[in-house]
Amino acid sequence: MFELPEFVTLARQMNETLTGKIVRRGSLGNSPHKFVWYNRTPEEFARLTEGKIVGPAHARGKWLFVPLNPTYLLLFGECGGRLLYHPAGSALPDKYHLWLTFEDGSSLTALTQMWGAMELYEAGLEQDRQYLKGMRPTPTDAEFTFRYFSGLIDELRTGEKRSAKALLTQDQLIPGVGNAIAQDILFRAGLHPRPPISDLSAQQRQRLYDALQATLQEAVAKGGRNDEVDLHGRPGGYVRLMDSRAAGQPCPACGTVVEKIQYLGGACYFCPHCQV
Ligand SMILES: [Zn+2]
Numbered sequence: 001m002f003e004l005p006e007f008v009t010l011a012r013q014m015n016e017t018l019t020g021k022i023v024r025r026g027s028l029g030n031s032p033h034k035f036v037w038y039n040r041t042p043e044e045f046a047r048l049t050e051g052k053i054v055g056p057a058h059a060r061g062k063w064l065f066v067p068l069n070p071t072y073l074l075l076f077g078e079c080g081g082r083l084l085y086h087p088a089g090s091a092l093p094d095k096y097h098l099w100l101t102f103e104d105g106s107s108l109t110a111l112t113q114m115w116g117a118m119e120l121y122e123a124g125l126e127q128d129r130q131y132l133k134g135m136r137p138t139p140t141d142a143e144f145t146f147r148y149f150s151g152l153i154d155e156l157r158t159g160e161k162r163s164a165k166a167l168l169t170q171d172q173l174i175p176g177v178g179n180a181i182a183q184d185i186l187f188r189a190g191l192h193p194r195p196p197i198s199d200l201s202a203q204q205r206q207r208l209y210d211a212l213q214a215t216l217q218e219a220v221a222k223g224g225r226n227d228e229v230d231l232h233g234r235p236g237g238y239v240r241l242m243d244s245r246a247a248g249q250p251c252p253a254c255g256t257v258v259e260k261i262q263y264l265g266g267a268c269y270f271c272p273h274c275q276v
Pocket of ligand 1 (some may be wrong): 112251252254255256271272273274275
């Protein structure tokens with residue numbers, strides 16, 4: 001699944017590649033899939049996108065906003081899979097859930113894995129959508145400072161006990177972070193996934209904040225994770241330290257064997273020596 005670094009990369013590449021292109025035809029794909037969240041019929045989508053001009057895209061959390069000017073905005077979110085650019089004359093994939101062809105013969109296709117939103121809004125109305133309305137600050141927002149982060153932990157201390165992994169991956173508390181990048185954030189912070197955040201010392205909070213920012217910045221700079229592909233079908237350059245390949249192997253920092261546990265709806269990989 002795409003997380004913040006992959007969406008930021010896709011937005012940047014769309015701005016290099018698609019901005020200013022005119023939509024000749026919009027289609028909601030050739031492969032019905034009940035877990036794609038559409039908000040338009042195929043006919044509406046074709047009618048409303050025709051002749052629109054692609055504006056500057058941006059990402060926020062696990063959402064990608066692509067203006068189709070005037071008036072509309074194409075929203076991708078909470079998805080994985082493929083968002084691919086196809087130069088004029090190149091072959092399309094066999095299956096896709098959305099297809100825009102442009103006046104110059106090039107096109108964009110999207111194929112989800114698992115699930116995901118592909119919705120078209122009158123620009124601005126997408127902000128009322130579930131998950132976007134009231135979205136908390138994301139790590140790429142200027143307001144996501146250490147003071148904010150520490151305040152978030154204070155706020156959560158009063159409710160049910162949340163673990164470090166829960167802080168990073170549940171309920172969009174930190175939008176854009178998912179189970180994949182969270183593993184490396186916890187490793188760099190030297191934190192085990194399970195202990196409650198209410199027990200974190202001030203120093204541990206700072207380490208977690210610094211690891212969060214450093215890991216996301218590196219992943220963005222490297223064009224996303226290497227187990228996802230970018231707009232041009234190329235894998236990203238960020239290789240995770242803690243993933244399925246690391247399990248049973250020596251920790252890159254201390255050599256202790258990396259462990260795997262199932263926790264909070266997904267596998268966790270961690271070093272039992274470095275992460276306490
Ligand atoms: Zn270690």
